[in-house]
Amino acid sequence: MNPFVFNTTSQVVFRPGAATQIGGLLGPRFGERILFVTDGGLRKIGLCDPALASLGDAGLAVTVFDAVEPDPSLVTVQAAAAAAKSAGATGVIGFGGGSSLDVAKVVALVCGSGEDIDGAWGVGNARGPRLPLALVPTTAGTGSEVTPVSIITVGGDEKRGISSPVILPDIAILDADLTLGLPPAITAATGIDAMVHAIEAYASRNPNNNPLSRMLARQALQLLGANIEKAVFDGKDQAARGAMLLGSMLAGQAFANSPVAAVHALAYPIGGTFHVPHGLSNALVLPHVLRFNASAAASSYAEIAADAFPDLSQEQDVTQRCAAFVERLGDLSARLGLQSRLRDVGIGEEHLAGMARDALKQTRLLVNNPRDVSEADALSIYNEAW
Structure with a gap:
């Protein structure tokens, strides 16, 4: 067995309604002044309100930064960090999708250490320390x-990553109630994303591929495969929503x-x-990459x-099992109502x-x-996916 290192969040709280109790879950380590990082859409529909009320009831002073956009930009990160510094934040909460959580990670890092973001890009370059961090x-x-990863868009369309155990949060709060109103298309796309994480982790060529990751990947696929269609087509099924949230975490x-x-x-050039x-x-490139x-x-995919x-x-x-697996993944995306071709999302053959x-610039990923x-x-x- 090869040597390996396994890092993860030190505390996970998994229960419906947990976000409404967040003020009591943070504890004294977060101090009295919190930067709450989210997006305008969640703020508008009131999804943040119970969590913000809980923080207020706990006597915490909260500054809300709700300008996070999809594929968050470096400008957004800098604005959020400025808000944290202005408020004298002693802790950071990320509340929302991956974009809000990624911004919260970087803000906690730069405000806790004062280090330059440009020196933190890449694997293992973030030094820390960071501010106390909770992610919801x-x-x-x-x-x-x-x-331990945050992906930020720089220069308009280039995605860069910070990868370091330093930005793993102190606490992750998994509240299935927060996902009950998620639209079917977002439920489908994010669910496929989680399945991709499990598949790529299991088959990764990285020297740190390890028995714990492979075990977690398989448990994740069992939960995600059994519940993704239920969650997409019956969004109020709390059990299915909870299983998806747990599968995503695993x-x-x-x-x-x-x-x-x-x-x-x-996928990064498509998004960026x-x-x-x-x-x-x-989802658009998944079956084509696996086929390649x-x-x-084949043996890993068959397993x-x-x-x-x-x-x-x-x-x-x-x-044959490998081939069937790849085909079923493509069929699953179609059944869930996702676009299946690059041309369906406005990408021309000339692109x-x-x-x-641009994809070949993602060397930290391609080596795996x-x-x-x-x-x-x-x-x-890309031609196959077009």
Whole structure:
């Protein structure tokens, strides 16, 4: 067995209604002045209100920063950090989808340490310390509440990542009630995103791929595969919503330690350049990347196929089970109502070559892929997805 390191969030609270008790869950370590990072949409519909009321009841002074956008920009991070410094924040809460959680992570880092963001990009470059940090996901997809990664858009359309255990939060609060009103399309896209995390973590070529991550990836796929259609088509099913939230978190723990690969690398230009939501970007290239990887990863994909789709356990041949797994994932996206082709989201064939060049910049991800990816390979995959 290879040596490995496994890091995760130190405390996880999983129960319906937990966000309404957040003031009592934080404890004295967060101090008395909180920066609450979220997006304007959640603020407008009142989803934040019970959590903010709980913080007020606990006697905490709260500054709300609600300007987080999808694929958050460096400008947004800097504005949120300025708000935290102006308020003298002693702790940070990220409340929302992966964008809000990612911004909260970076704000906690730069306000706690004073370090320059430019020096923190990449793997293991963030020094810390950071401010106390709590993350509350309102989607079941990114797993950001248990990952040491924050993805920020710089220069208009380039995505950069900070990856360091320093930005793992002190507490993750999983409240299925927060996801009950999530629209079907977002539920589907974020659910597929979580499945991608589990699949890529399981098959990752990263030297830190480890038994804990593989175990968590399989449990995640079992929960996600069994509940994603229920959650999409009956959004008020609290049990299904809770299972999706837990599955997303388990997948997050898996890929936080056994990192993702080419699906994400090829998805980034789709999101960064064309502003397609991250989960949908992954779904658009998922079956095509896995088909490309099959010559190197068929056994891994065959091992997890029945976790997501139990009836595939009847298929004994590894190659055929792998192929069936890939096809079922593509079919699942279509059944959930997601667009299935790049052209469906406004990407022209003339854009594919530039996307392939941009995807190859994601070296921190591509090194984890089971099979080496050249620019020509990336272009071929995009052509298949177009």
